[in-house]
Structure formats: structure tokens, C-alpha cells
Amino acid sequence: MEYLIFALAMFFFIVLIMIKGYWDSRQEQKKFVRKLYEQYGSAIDREYGPGELEQHISMYYKKHEEAHQIDDITWYDLHLDDVYRKINYSHSAAGDEYLYYRLRTPLQSREELELEEKHIQYFMAHEKERVALQRQFARLGRMRKYSLYEYLDTLGTRNSIRYYLAVVLVLIGISMMFYSVPVGLCALLLILCRNMIFYFKEQKEIEPYITSFHYISRLVESAELIGKEAIAEIAPEREQLLSCCKAMEGFRRNSFIILSGGRSGMGSVSSNPLEILFDYVRMIFYLDLIKFNQMLHMVQKHLSEIDRMATVIGELETAIVIGEYRTGLKGEYCVPELLSGNGDDTFLKLEQLYHPLLNEPVKNDIEVKKGVLLTGSNASGKSTFLRAVALNAILAQTIHTCMARAYRGGMFYIYSSMSLQDDLVSGDSYYMVEVKSIRRILKEVQEAGKDGKQVLCFVDEVLRGTNTVERIAASTQILKALADRNAICFAATHDLELTKLLDGIYDNYHFEEEIADEDIFFPYRLQKGPAVSRNAIALLKVLGYDEALVKDAEAMAEDFLNTGRW
Numbered sequence: 148m149e150y151l152i153f154a155l156a157m158f159f160f161i162v163l164i165m166i167k168g169y170w171d172s173r174q175e176q177k178k179f180v181r182k183l184y185e186q187y188g189s190a191i192d193r194e195y196g197p198g199e200l201e202q203h204i205s206m207y208y209k210k211h212e213e214a215h216q217i218d219d220i221t222w223y224d225l226h227l228d229d230v231y232r233k234i235n236y237s238h239s240a241a242g243d244e245y246l247y248y249r250l251r252t253p254l255q256s257r258e259e260l261e262l263e264e265k266h267i268q269y270f271m272a273h274e275k276e277r278v279a280l281q282r283q284f285a286r287l288g289r290m291r292k293y294s295l296y297e298y299l300d301t302l303g304t305r306n307s308i309r310y311y312l313a314v315v316l317v318l319i320g321i322s323m324m325f326y327s328v329p330v331g332l333c334a335l336l337l338i339l340c341r342n343m344i345f346y347f348k349e350q351k352e353i354e355p356y357i358t359s360f361h362y363i364s365r366l367v368e369s370a371e372l373i374g375k376e377a378i379a380e381i382a383p384e385r386e387q388l389l390s391c392c393k394a395m396e397g398f399r400r401n402s403f404i405i406l407s408g409g410r411s412g413m414g415s416v417s418s419n420p421l422e423i424l425f426d427y428v429r430m431i432f433y434l435d436l437i438k439f440n441q442m443l444h445m446v447q448k449h450l451s452e453i454d455r456m457a458t459v460i461g462e463l464e465t466a467i468v469i470g471e472y473r474t475g476l477k478g479e480y481c482v483p484e485l486l487s488g489n490g491d492d493t494f495l496k497l498e499q500l501y502h503p504l505l506n507e508p509v510k511n512d513i514e515v516k517k518g519v520l521l522t523g524s525n526a527s528g529k530s531t532f533l534r535a536v537a538l539n540a541i542l543a544q545t546i547h548t549c550m551a552r553a554y555r556g557g558m559f560y561i562y563s564s565m566s567l568q569d570d571l572v573s574g575d576s577y578y579m580v581e582v583k584s585i586r587r588i589l590k591e592v593q594e595a596g597k598d599g600k601q602v603l604c605f606v607d608e609v610l611r612g613t614n615t616v617e618r619i620a621a622s623t624q625i626l627k628a629l630a631d632r633n634a635i636c637f638a639a640t641h642d643l644e645l646t647k648l649l650d651g652i653y654d655n656y657h658f659e660e661e662i663a664d665e666d667i668f669f670p671y672r673l674q675k676g677p678a679v680s681r682n683a684i685a686l687l688k689v690l691g692y693d694e695a696l697v698k699d700a701e702a703m704a705e706d707f708l709n710t711g712r713w
Contacts, residue, residue: 179285183278188474191236196292200228200247206294207244207457208251215560215591217251217541220584224565224605225534225541227251229504234546236471237464238285239369240362244294245461246468253544255558255600257485264482264547266466269380271474276378277467283376284464287369290362295457298359299450305440310433313342317431339431346430353439357405360442363453364406367395370456373463384459391452398445405435405442469546476550483543483554495540495603495635499552502535503542509671510551511535513656518629518636520649522678523658524686528671529639530565530607532658536637537563537605559603559635560595562588566607578613585609585625592634602634609638623648646677665689 208216217227231250237243254260270277320338324331374389429435446453473480479501486494495515501508511532513519521529539549540561564584588604595602606629609622619642626645629636630652638653646655657678661668667682667689684704688697 176282180278180282183281184274187274188471188477190475191233193232193235195232200231203290203292203294203297204240204243204247206296207461208248210296210454211248211252213252215253215255217253217561218587220587221537221561221563222251224563225538226504227538227541230538230542233503234468234472236468238281239287239460239464240289240294241287241366241457241461242284242464242468243289244296245458246465248461249465249545250541251545253541253559253561255544257487257558260485260544260547263466263469266380266463267470267473267547270467271470273380276376276380277470279376279378280373280463280467283369283373284460284467286372287362287365287460290358293355293358295359295362295366295453298356299446299453304447305443307433307437307440310437310440313345314432317342342433343430346433346436349436353436356443357439360402360439360446361406363395363446364399364402366453366456366460367392367399370460373460381463384463387459388456391449391456394449394452395445398442398449401438402442404429404438465546469548472546473548479550481549481551481553482547483549483556485543486555486557495536495556497536497539497549497551497554497556500535500539500554501550502531503538503550505531508535508550511671511673513673515635515654518626518634518638518649518653520626520646520653520655520677521637521639521657522641522643522646522655523639524660524678524680524683527658527660527669528673529658531671532673533563533565533605533607533637533639537561537603540603557601559601560591561603562591563605564588564607565605578610581610589625589628592629592631596631596633600633602631604629604634604636606636606638608640615642618642619644619648627652643677660686662686662689 222228227250231247234250235243235246237246254263270280316338317335320331320335322331323334370388371392374385374392376385378385496513498512499510500513501510509528513536521532523529535550539551539554540556540559543549543554543556544558544561564581585606588602588606592602592604606626609625610618613621622640622642622645626636626638626649629638630649636653655675655677657674657676658669658671659674659678659680660682661670662682662685667686684697684700687700688694
């Protein structure tokens with residue numbers, strides 16, 4: 148009787164634990180949904196692991212490379228990793244990776260941007276539908292240290308013949324026990340030892356790929372649930388997802404054999420006694436290895452469907468992410484007006500433009516139909532302004548959102564040459580790196596002209612790695628080449644000689660600093676015309692240099708201006 152009471156008590160205790168687990172899960176879900184409603188557009192609180200962007204989040208982009216995406220030089224020049232972090236409100240790996248891809252892939256079609264805008268506006272206005280999809284994105288989740296695209300096509304072909312032979316050996320060992328128990332038992336133990344050693348060797352090889360199978364399983368499940376959401380706005384996307392799910396039915400059939408319990412593919416195991424027992428069955432009869440090969444075959448057969456599901460889900464989540472980013476900007480943005488054709492492409496007008504990474508930015512206006520030559524002292528704001536224009540041009544054609552009151556311009560291929568360094572690996576000097584970087588832009592301008600496309604490029608301090616005479620001569624000719632009719636070039640320089648040599652070819656703008664009361668102030672206001680102030684030497688005095696040194700430097704500079712000789 149006591150044993151029965153104890154068993155019943157244990158049963159009810161287990162039931163209570165299960166009920167509590169279910170209750171806690173429901174409460175967590177409610178808390179998450181409440182957060183989606185109440186903290187929409189709030190600042191992002193997420194930390195990225197070392198190399199997470201470069202090695203994992205970038206994988207979708209690397210598998211979908213195409214012409215005229217944002218290249219590595221431009222990406223790092225403009226600190227687009229930081230911009231990505233500021234924008235990324237995603238809850239899934241598909242969203243993470245597609246947003247990264249979108250920021251590196253400016254669209255050249257107004258139709259594509261208009262469809263993206265339609266989705267952005269819809270989910271900003273319909274929070275119930277937005278939250279419904281965000282719950283599915285969160286259910287899909289991430290793969291922690293990996294990207295799905297690191298595993299989709301790397302394992303190769305596998306067959307299960309050797310696994311079936313191993314199972315046959317076990318059956319032979321068992322059958323031998325009917326003739327002689329001692330002999331059969333010894334044979335069975337030897338066979339099991341051999342099989343388990345072989346099993347763990349094979350298991351170690353496929354273990355990382357089980358992580359991707361878990362993610363694919365969740366991807367199919369999320370695609371199916373999104374496909375069943377009654378959202379007419381995304382009817383074509385829902386139809387695509389359901390079609391892909393149908394093709395993946397074979398992948399999900401009996402997938403519990405390798406995806407059940409705590410088998411996450413990361414070496415974890417379940418504490419459930421039934422799961423532990425099932426693990427031994429798997430080891431003896433190679434059930435999971437055989438099923439893995441079947442699932443692998445299905446994955447390799449349906450790579451296009453898997454990619455399509457990841458793409459569609461990524462597109463939908465990116466539209467929601469952009470809307471949330473806009474909400475966080477509190478009206479300090481605009482939807483760009485993008486032109487195409489009829490000679491309107493080589494045109495750019497920005498009102499109240501600002502840099503997206505600055506907390507208290509100074510806003511500026513500019514309207515150009517040809518190149519811009521920007522002068523001014525160090526720290527006056529030249530480089531930041533170049534980056535602000537370049538970033539807004541990229542954001543206009545990627546997330547259809549600009550940090551400005553108004554943006555109007557053509558659709559461009561966008562390149563920069565700004566934050567260059569010596570290349571120690573290849574042995575290139577700074578000058579060689581700079582020359583190669585600018586050469587790639589010149590090549591793109593020439594190629595774009597053949598296709599009737601436009602290039603928008605940004606160069607900070609042309610050829611700073613060489614002497615003054617050759618720098619000015621070469622810079623003049625390079626900037627003339629970049630002033631092609633199918634290109635707009637923004638260039639910053641300290642060489643005031645270029646403002647005269649390129650007069651009429653480039654519009655001149657400058658930034659000024661103000662020195663007063665033994666201090667320096669930078670207003671960061673864009674001014675028309677070339678820089679006229681000569682405050683570099685005066686800055687030495689402000690910063691505490693010896694007064695005699697400053698006076699000698701001023702006299703030397705004045706003499707050169709009068710005589711043209713040092």
C-alpha cells in the first residue's frame with residue numbers, strides 16, 4: 148500500500164512540474180508578445196559575438212553575390228557594420244542575414260522598392276499582423292554560432308549500406324544465442340563494441356549538421372504557420388511558403404528520430420529516461436544515421452525550396468524591421484524620391500541630411516548635378532559629411548529610408564575610397580592601396596556608362612600617399628575622369644589648388660572652424676565655395692605650441708604665398 152501511495156505521489160509531483168512548465172512557458176510567451184507591442188521602436192539591446200557579422204550573418208549575402216553590391220572597401224569605409232547593428236530588430240537568423248544582404252544590395256528597380264515600401268507601411272499600420280509574424284520569427288530563432296548556409300552544400304553524398312550491414316551483424320549476434328548462449332553473447336558484445344565505436348565516429352562527423360537540420364525543421368514549421376496566417380497583404384509570399392513546405396514533407400517525416408528530445412546538434416543530451424533509452428536503440432540500430440542520410444538527400448534535393456523559404460521569411464522580417472527602425476527615428480526620416488531614365492539620374496538633392504550614427508547631428512542641405520569638391524581643415528566635418536551622403540544614398544536604395552527631411556535623386560551604383568590602410572599581407576604601400584582603390588571606381592564608371600547606369604562615388608583626400616606636385620597633377624586628372632556625365636563624385640581635399648584647377652567641373656563647398664577666446668569650435672555647417680580661412684597654424688597656438696614656433700610658421704607661409712617659393 149505504501150508503495151502505491153508513493154507512486155501516486157510521484158505521479159502527481161511529475162504532473163505538477165509539467166503543469167508549472169507549461170504555465171511558465173505561456174507566461175513567457177505573453178511577456179514576449181507584450182514587449183512586441185509596448186517596446187516597438189525602442190533602442191536595440193543586443194550584443195554580437197566576435198566575428199558574428201563577418202563569419203555567420205554575412206553568409207546569405209556571400210551565397211547570393213551579384214554585380215554592383217556594396218563592396219568590402221565601401222562597406223568598411225562607411226562603418227556599415229555599425230549601421231546594421233543600429234537597424235537590426237530581427238528575431239531570427241533569416242531576418243539577420245537577409246537584412247545584411249539587403250544593406251549590401253542596393254535595388255536598381257523602383258518596382259522592387261515600391262513593393263518593399265508597401266510591406267513596410269502595412270506592418271507599421273497593422274500591429275496585430277506584425278506581432279503575429281514576429282512571434283513566428285522568434286519561434287524560428289537563430290543557430291547561435293552558425294549560419295544555415297555554412298552547411299547546406301558542404302557534406303557531400305552519403306549512403307546507408309554500411310549502416311544496414313552493421314544492423315545485420317547485430318541480428319546475427321542475437322540469432323547465435325539461440326544455438327549457444329555463451330558464444331552468441333560473446334559475439335554480440337564484440338559486434339556491439341565494434342558498432343558503437345563506428346557509431347560515435349560517424350556521429351561526430353554529422354553532429355554539426357544536425358544543428359542545421361533542426362533549423363531547417365523550424366524553418367519549414369515557421370513557413371507553414373506564416374503561410375496559414377490570414378494576411379491578404381502577403382498572399383503571394385504565403386503561397387510560396389506553403390508550396391515549399393509541401394515539397395519538404397519528406398524531410399519532416401519521422402524526423403523525430405534525430406531531432407527529438409535534447410539532441411540539438413550541439414552535443415547536448417536529454418535527461419528524459421525514455422529519451423536515454425531511445426538513444427541506446429539509435430546507437431544499436433543506427434536509426435539516426437540512416438535517417439540523417441535520408442534527410443540529407445531531401446535537403447540536397449530541395450536546396451532551392453530551403454533557400455526560397457529563408458529568403459521570403461527574411462524579406463518579410465526585414466520589412467517589419469525597417470518599419471520598427473523608422474518608428475524609433477520618431478519622424479526624423481523620409482521616404483526617398485528615386486528617379487530613373489530621361490537624363491534625371493545624375494541629380495541629387497538632400498534637405499536636412501544627417502549621419503545615422505550620430506546622436507546629436509548637425510543637419511545640412513545640398514543639391515548637385517555634378518561633382519562636389521569639399522575643402523576645410525581637419526575635424527571640420529568633411530569626412531562625416533561624405534559618409535552621411537553615401538550612407539543615405541545606400542539606405543535610399545536598400546531600406547527605402549533616409550536620414551533627411553527630403554531625398555531626391557537617381558538610382559546609383561555606389562563606391563567609396565576613404566579609410567584606406569597599408570596592406571601588410573600583400574605588401575602594398577598606402578599609395579598602392581589608394582591607387583588600386585580609385586582604379587576600381589574609374590573602371591565602374593566606364594562600365595556603368597556602357598549600361599546607361601549612374602555611379603555615385605566618394606573619395607577622401609585623393610592620393611594623399613604621395614608628394615604635393617604629383618598629387619595635385621594626378622588628382623586633377625583622376626577627378627576629371629570621375630566627373631563623367633554618368634557619375635557624381637564627392638571628393639574631400641586639403642589641396643586648395645584643386646578648387647581652381649577643377650573650377651566649372653566640380654561645385655565647391657567647404658566646412659569652417661571658428662577660433663575665439665583661445666579655443667576652437669566646429670559648427671559643422673556646409674558652406675558654398677572653397678575654404679578661405681587659414682587656421683591650421685593658428686590651431687597650433689590654441690593647442691599650446693611655442694609662440695615663436697607659431698610666428699615663424701606664419702611668416703614662412705606668408706612668404707610662400709607672396710613668392711611661390713619656400
